[in-house]
Amino acid sequence: MGSYIAYLTRGELLEDKREASLIQRESAIFVIINERLYRRGFSSPLLRCLTTSQAQRVMDEVHGGMCGSHIGGRALVYKGARAGYFWPTLRNDCVNWVQKCDECQRHATLHHSPAERLHSILSPWPFNKWGIDILGPFPIAVRQLKFLVVAVDYFNKWIEAEPVATISAEKIRTFLWKNSNGQAESANKVILSGLKKRVQDSGASWVEELPRVLWSYHTTIHSSTQDTPFNLVYGTDAMIPIEIAEPSVRTTAFSEEESDQGRRVDLDLITETRERARINQVAAQRRAAFKYNTKVVPRDFVVGDLVLKRAQLTQMRNKLSPKWVDPYKIDDVVGKMSLPTENLGWRDDIENLERCKSTLLL
Structure with missing residues (x-):
C-alpha cells in the first residue's frame, strides 16, 4: 500500500519498471482522502486500505474481540470486506488467522472422515494369518470365567474362542492395540451379538452358549467368501441340528458308502473351492476399499509437527469443555495409523491417527 501512497502523493515510482507500470495502471482505483488510502470497490464505494499491523488489529477484534464469536475463516473474510476494509491478502490472512486461533482449534468440530486409505490384509492359504483380540469383561460364569480370547483366520473366517478367568497386563498390551486386528474385531461383533440374544438377564450362561454361537457362525455363508467357514476348513457342509428333528433330503437318503465316496471327491x-473363495474375498475387499476410500480426508503429519488430540470423556467437564487437548509434538511416524507423541515434556504416548488434528501457533 505504501507504493500507491508514494505515487499518488509525490509521484514516486519503484525502480523496477514492471512494478512501476503495475502501480501506474492500478492507481486509477485508489484515492487518498484525509491522508488515508482508499480503494474503489463493489461491496461499497470506497474501501479503507490497511497496513499489516492495522489488518491484524481488525482481524483480532472482529474474530475474537468484544463482539466477536470466533467465526470461521470465510465469514471473517466477508465481515471484514462488508465493514469497508481492504488489503491485498485479506482472504488468505483471515483464513490463516482462524487456523492459528487456539480457542478455535481446541473447540473445532470432531472430524469423522477416515484419515488413511483402507489397507486390506490378504492371507494366501488357510490358517496362514490370524487376528487375535480379547473380549470382556463378561458377567462372571463358572470357574470365574469373565474374558474371552478370540482368534479368527483371515482366509476362511474360522473362529477359535477360549474363555479365561484373568488376563495379564502383558497380554492386553500385546493383543489390544486399537484397529490392529480388524478381522478379529469384526468377528467380535458377531459373537457379542449372538451371546446377547441367547443369554438370560444375568448373563452368567454365556460360556455355555458360546459353542452354539460359534457353530452357527461356522455354518453360515459369509458374504466375502460366498461360502461357510466349515466348508472351507473341512471340505464339506455341516449338518445342522434341525435336520435330525425334521429330516431333510440328505438325512433320509443317507448312504454311508456313497457318503464316504463323496467325501473323498470333496x-x-x-x-478349487478355497481358490474360488479367495477370489471372492479379494473382490469383496476391493469393493469395500473403493467405497471406504471415497470418504478419506488425508491427514499427513511429519516429525516435529504439533497436533491436538481428541479429548476423552473424562477430560470434558461440561458442555463448554474443549473437544481437543494439549498440544503434542510428533516424535516419529510408525506405520500408517500410529503416531508416537510427546506432551511437550510431560509424557510419551502412541496415538491413533484418527484422534489427531494439526495445530498452528501464532
Whole structure:
C-alpha cells in the first residue's frame, strides 16, 4: 500500500519498471482522502486500505474481540470486506488467522472422515494369518470365567474362542492395540451379538452358549467368501441340528458308502473351492476399499509437527469443555495409523491417527 501512497502523493515510482507500470495502471482505483488510502470497490464505494499491523488489529477484534464469536475463516473474510476494509491478502490472512486461533482449534468440530486409505490384509492359504483380540469383561460364569480370547483366520473366517478367568497386563498390551486386528474385531461383533440374544438377564450362561454361537457362525455363508467357514476348513457342509428333528433330503437318503465316496471327491476339490473363495474375498475387499476410500480426508503429519488430540470423556467437564487437548509434538511416524507423541515434556504416548488434528501457533 505504501507504493500507491508514494505515487499518488509525490509521484514516486519503484525502480523496477514492471512494478512501476503495475502501480501506474492500478492507481486509477485508489484515492487518498484525509491522508488515508482508499480503494474503489463493489461491496461499497470506497474501501479503507490497511497496513499489516492495522489488518491484524481488525482481524483480532472482529474474530475474537468484544463482539466477536470466533467465526470461521470465510465469514471473517466477508465481515471484514462488508465493514469497508481492504488489503491485498485479506482472504488468505483471515483464513490463516482462524487456523492459528487456539480457542478455535481446541473447540473445532470432531472430524469423522477416515484419515488413511483402507489397507486390506490378504492371507494366501488357510490358517496362514490370524487376528487375535480379547473380549470382556463378561458377567462372571463358572470357574470365574469373565474374558474371552478370540482368534479368527483371515482366509476362511474360522473362529477359535477360549474363555479365561484373568488376563495379564502383558497380554492386553500385546493383543489390544486399537484397529490392529480388524478381522478379529469384526468377528467380535458377531459373537457379542449372538451371546446377547441367547443369554438370560444375568448373563452368567454365556460360556455355555458360546459353542452354539460359534457353530452357527461356522455354518453360515459369509458374504466375502460366498461360502461357510466349515466348508472351507473341512471340505464339506455341516449338518445342522434341525435336520435330525425334521429330516431333510440328505438325512433320509443317507448312504454311508456313497457318503464316504463323496467325501473323498470333496477333499480332491477342496483346493478349487478355497481358490474360488479367495477370489471372492479379494473382490469383496476391493469393493469395500473403493467405497471406504471415497470418504478419506488425508491427514499427513511429519516429525516435529504439533497436533491436538481428541479429548476423552473424562477430560470434558461440561458442555463448554474443549473437544481437543494439549498440544503434542510428533516424535516419529510408525506405520500408517500410529503416531508416537510427546506432551511437550510431560509424557510419551502412541496415538491413533484418527484422534489427531494439526495445530498452528501464532
